[in-house]
Amino acid sequence: MNPTPSMPVPPPWDGDVARARALQLELAAAVRLRDDYPPLRRLAGVDVGFEDGGAITRAAAVLLDARTLAPLAERVARLPTRMPYIPGLLSFRELPAVLEALGALPETPDLVFVDGQGIAHPRGLGIAAHLGVITGLPAIGVAKKILVGTHGEVGPRRGDRVELRYRGKVVGAVLRSKEKVRPLVVSPGHRVGLESAPELVLACCTRYRLPEPTRLADRIASRRDRGGSLFP
């Protein structure tokens, strides 16, 4: 992704929870849930970790070949942490660092996988949806736990899934990405449909619970990369 001139970022945290929530409602209105992504050539995965007991926010972005899922580039961004974790306002805490790492990638991805919720959120704007609306890029949220919503039992086989409902609406899917592991919570972030999101995530799940884009970003963001880059 080239030096992007005007990529709007969340305003500095001022402690005003009510205003942040109001902004989420505005941005949620811009979310598009229709499949509208280009032929997939490049994928990206982003995730966040912390250093100094939370003082530093460390974001990682990984670029992958969509066909082979092989990593092509990785970027890390470190920023002073501006606000505490508040359920429902996660994106305001993590997005600044994520956008910096994403913007530093050598190419603009066709689709971004984000560790967290898409529209499966109290106001329809989880971090994946927030990122999508702000960057204009197609995005999907892949979370390890539910924030809101309910669902029936999920089958035991890879690929089995059930709808995630919130306030009478389908907002995502609970997907078994691999046998004998807890299912993932998948929800569209932007420019991706409710049916396509789980399909795209599953296509990126090889031998682990998490899809490659998010799994690789997670390794780097959480300092588990064991000494260095993905390219030995």
Add this chain to the structure above:
DNA sequence: GCGACAG
């Protein structure tokens, strides 16, 4: 009023 609550 009492829980629940992505990372």
Add this chain to the structure above:
DNA sequence: ATCTTGTCGC
């Protein structure tokens, strides 16, 4: 998310 080693189960 993070603090943290070995250990039990598939």
